[in-house]
Amino acid sequence: MKDAFGLTYSGVTEAGFSSYARAVHELQCFIGDPVSSIDRAIGENPGFVMAHVFKGYLFGLATEREATAVAKACYEAALPLAATTREQAHVAALGHLAGGHWHQASRILEDVAIDHPLDAVALQTGHQVDFFTGNARMLRDRIGRALPAWQKGMPGYHAVLGMQAFGLEEMGDYGRAESFGRQAVEIEPRDGWAQHAVAHVMEMQSRQRDGIAWMRADPEAWTKESFLQIHNWWHLALFHYDLGETDEVLKLYDGPIYGDRSTLALNMVDASAILWRLALGGVDVGDRWAALAGNWSPKAAAGNYAFNDAHAMMAFVGAGLEAPAKTLLEAQREAMRGEDDNAVFTRDVGHPLTLAIKAFGEGKYDEAVRLIRPIRSIAHRFGGSHAQRDVIDLTLIEAALRAGDRALARALTAERQLARPDSPLSALFLRRAADLSEN
Known part of the structure; x- marks a missing residue:
């Protein structure tokens, strides 16, 4: 059958496609339960190849080791099914994603979208892969190439x-x-x-008050049944953090950010990131680290996504847990011996950053500086956004200040002031660097 965009789908009936379309819409908004919707589509039509592929994408993009096993099973289920050339390319992309070859999956999805710019699943899956691999240019250009084919009123x-x-x-x-x-x-x-895209703009421009107003204008819209809501609450917390409103940040942490103590890596990354920022500023976060580290501990040996590893180490350092920290570093060493893309993510950025975080926690600030400086310009290689990776710069600045390295602290704080001239945090760093120079 053909959909509203003229794309052909194999092995599907109207009923199965209705559930598939629902799953696509849910993913496009990051709402509801796309896994249940796609499972209904598979139940209706076990031979519906794109339903198996879509489910595989959902799990393959979760950055969880257990989820990757599901993605591989979806790939195996899709492989023998009847499929068009476009669908066969999707199956191949899923196979690469499930095998940890993010860049190869990205390239196949890029070609699918070039040939079929109205393939919303190719666009969104590729966009997420670009995010997890830190490929800013493709985040823009993959969509920009397809945009002329889209018109207002089209679904999605x-x-x-x-x-x-x-x-x-x-x-x-x-x-x-x-x-x-x-x-x-x-x-x-x-x-x-x-x-969240608009929140990112305001974060990068240090428009804290605009950001708070944007996020608080209609939180019901972006929180209701949203599996992106924790990340968006995190963005609101960042605005308050930059303004020095730490009580509000902790209130958000204890409420919507980590009140439910999620065990999903994507959510724990946000929790670690906000607590680490507070800790860098000398804020006592009480026993919050212990609860978070307890949830990270079972994933210490995962070694499947370096970006997660760095945030897990923040929690282990914050909670003073040596054993899982050691397990994590061993898992990274094992990961670096692999042949998938995470071996490169870990070798280039993840491992030195994770070591730097551990050194910082041990008060070895000179060592943290030594480890972070070479990776700053290539940090995008292990994924995330500019806003997320800003924690690397914040850690470096704080390490330089605490190490008493006056020249470096002065240089780094001047750099940040130029990049974020309207940030109260930039001004605070400048004052602290100046105090170092005078003493």
């Missing part, structure tokens, strides 16, 4: 605008990024990715 148009907004933001095109993001939210208020 808001998602294309939202993805374009995020890609533009990551490439520093803030004015157009905000415009695209706002248009997307106007069309579909529940589009959590578009909501």
Whole structure:
């Protein structure tokens, strides 16, 4: 059968496709339960190849070792099924993703979208792969190539605008990024990715008050049944953090960010990131580290995604847990012997950063500086956004200040002031560096 965009789907009936379309919409907004929806599609049509592929994408992009096993099973289920050339390319992309070869999956999905710019699943899956591999240019260009084929009124148009907004933001095109993001939210208020793209713009421009107003204007829209809501609450917390409003940050942490104590890595990354920022500023976060580290501990040996490893180490350091920290470093050493993309993520950025975080926690600030400085310019290689990777710069600045390295502290704080001239945190760093120079 053909969908509204003229794309052909194999092995599916109207009933099965209805559940598939629902799953696609849920993923485009980051709402509901796309896994249940796609399972219904598979139940209706076991031979529906794109339903198996879509489920595999959901799990393959989860950055959890257990989820990767599900993605591999979906790939095996899809492999023998009847499929068009486009669908066969999707199956191949899923196989690479499940095998940890993110860049190969990205390239196949890139070609699918070039040939079929209205393939929303190819666009969104590719966009997420670009995010997890830190490929800012493709975050923008993958969507930009397809955008002329899309028109207002088409199902999912808001998602294309939202993805374009995020890609533009990551490439520093803030004015157009905000415009695209706002248009997307106007069309579909529940589009959590578009909501977050605008928040990223305001974060990068140090527009804290605008950011708080943007996030607090209609939180019901971006939180209701949203599996991106914790990340978006984290963005709100960042605005308060930059303003020095630590009580509000802790309130958000204890409530929507980590009140439910999620065990999903994507959510624990946000929890670690906000507590680490507070700890860098000398804020006593009480026993919060212990609870978070307890949830990270079972994943210490995973070694499947370096970005997660660094955030797990933050929790282990914060809680003073030596055993899981040691397990994590051993898992990274094992990962670096692998042949998948995470071996490179870990070798280039993840391992030295994780060691630096551990050194910082042990008060070895000179060592933390030594480890972080060479990776700053290539940190995008292990994924995340500019806003997320900012924690690397924050750790480096704090390490230089605590090490008493006056020249480096002065240089780094001047650099940050130029990049974020309207940030109260930049001003605070400048004052602290100046105090070092005078003593």
